[in-house]
Amino acid sequence: xxxxxxxxxxxxxxxxxxxxxxxxxxxVEEQVKEKIKGKVRIAQCNGWKNNAKKSVVSTxxxxxxxxxxxxxxxxxxxxx
Numbered sequence: 001x002x003x004x005x006x007x008x009x010x011x012x013x014x015x016x017x018x019x020x021x022x023x024x025x026x027x028v029e030e031q032v033k034e035k036i037k038g039k040v041r042i043a044q045c046n047g048w049k050n051n052a053k054k055s056v057v058s059t060x061x062x063x064x065x066x067x068x069x070x071x072x073x074x075x076x077x078x079x080x
């Protein structure tokens with residue numbers, strides 16, 4: 001990693017998965033809400049297990065003929 005960052009300190013995944021990830025998720029949620037606010041929309045969600053027996057959740061949102069898809073791997077379906 002030092003080769004591409006010029007010797008910068010890269011936070012470990014436990015740091016990134018805490019407040020940094022939460023703030024990025026909140027930012028994306030706000031952007032999506034703002035983009036679809038007041039528009040006609042349709043949402044669809046489906047869940048299944050992949051070959052490794054991990055839960056996979058796929059979501060599709062169509063807003064005025066524009067499709068956005070999301071896929072979440074390893075998500076506990078009970079948490080949704």
